[in-house]
Amino acid sequence: MAISSSFPFLPFFLVLSASTVYANGCYTSIISFGDSLADTGNLKQLVVKSNGRPPHFLYLPYGETFFHKPTGRCSNGRLIIDFIAENLGMPLVPPYESVKSNMNVMERGQGVNFAVAGATALDSSFHEAQGVYNPYTNASLGVQLEWFKHSLPALCRTPADCKNWLKRSLILMGEIGGNDYNHAVIAGKPIEELESYVPLVINTIISTITELIELGAETFVVPGNLPIGCSAAYLTIYYGAKKEEYDNATGCLIELNKFAEYHNELLQTELNRIRELHPNVNVIYADYYNAAMQFFRSPEKYGFTNGALTACCGGGGPYNYNQSVACAYPSSTTCSQPDTYANWDGLHLTEVAYQVIYKSLFHGMYTTPQFNSVCSMSMIQAKDALSSPVQSF
Ligand SMILES: *[C@@H]1O[C@H](CO)[C@@H](O)[C@H](O)[C@H]1NC(C)=O
Ligand SMILES: *[C@@H]1O[C@H](CO)[C@@H](O)[C@H](O)[C@H]1NC(C)=O
Ligand SMILES: *[C@@H]1O[C@H](CO)[C@@H](O)[C@H](O)[C@H]1NC(C)=O
16 A cells, blocks of 8 residues: 555656755755754644644744745744755755655655754753743754654665765754753743753753764754844843943843853864764854854944844834734834844844854854865765775875
């Protein structure tokens, strides 16, 4: 039954798989894990399937600028992952929840996105034990990895086949971990308590990468945390803090940015250990923090004439952010020119801000090692392997 019903799809599948080598020549697919910074529609699908109450970002003005409708992305347009796909000449990465029912006919090279808005790195049971409940999802990084492992047999038939496919895939590991801190702060936890979460969050990211390496993955882009002290949401929560708690140059909260830097330093230390243990694996750190700090320091230079701190869309207040009146609520307001704002809705950035980060990472200095060099290096290695019999010196 299964064989005969899948037969009509076979020629279709073959046609698709013939086109899986993309123009970039480096990667055949993108596989993504993370939260709202990378979710291209998973939470939307999960809510629809559970008949749950749609969260605010499933309504306009979300998506208004590029897609002209809400897609489940937490922005007015494209996210960093969309710019990566576009610039590698690949299709936008579809959410797992949209493609999981027909993985067997899915174009292998298309990739899959497991990121879910609101997701944490640590399992929901950890946060619940601290009294912090996640209103959006329990699809933590561990859950996303299980989804991935579960879908492998449909994506690639044999273990050898899977290893080959994964070897040529670009794994976007995050950003993840931001919500482990966000949700706790919103629940009223002091920053000192959050510091104890950091090693646990990093360990979870590292063990996920290690599992994927064991399955055959060889190229990872691992983003760090954004400067959360510059987000309209945190600036509102801590509104009225002492003058010395703000960075003169940006207006951002110093302690929260230091916290994000602490997360990023620990992450980089652990990524170095992976590089030592697996010298054949490309582990690329994506410095979201410093890429974004460029426009928090000089908003005008990037066209953010309304500043980088105030949200374009929100419920009013000094940074146009009000936790009880989210963007898209009837009494919220939306700016007329989102491109003149870096902050979209308090916690997320505008499409233009994400594009600045994308360019700084993949066409600039904010990846370690530099993204382009990794790509050409692995191609050179492949060429060397092919030509090695005639190389006599
Ligand atoms: C996550 O939530 C869903 C729906 O409420 C539930 O069915 C599932 O068992 C939960 N998973 C975990 C790992 O808690
Ligand atoms: C910030 O500005 C104030 C006065 O405008 C100054 O006293 C203080 O030293 C400055 N802080 C830093 C870190 O530059
Ligand atoms: C947020 O909105 C609510 C409802 O309109 C209002 O009562 C509250 O004062 C607002 N909070 C801030 C900080 O502006």
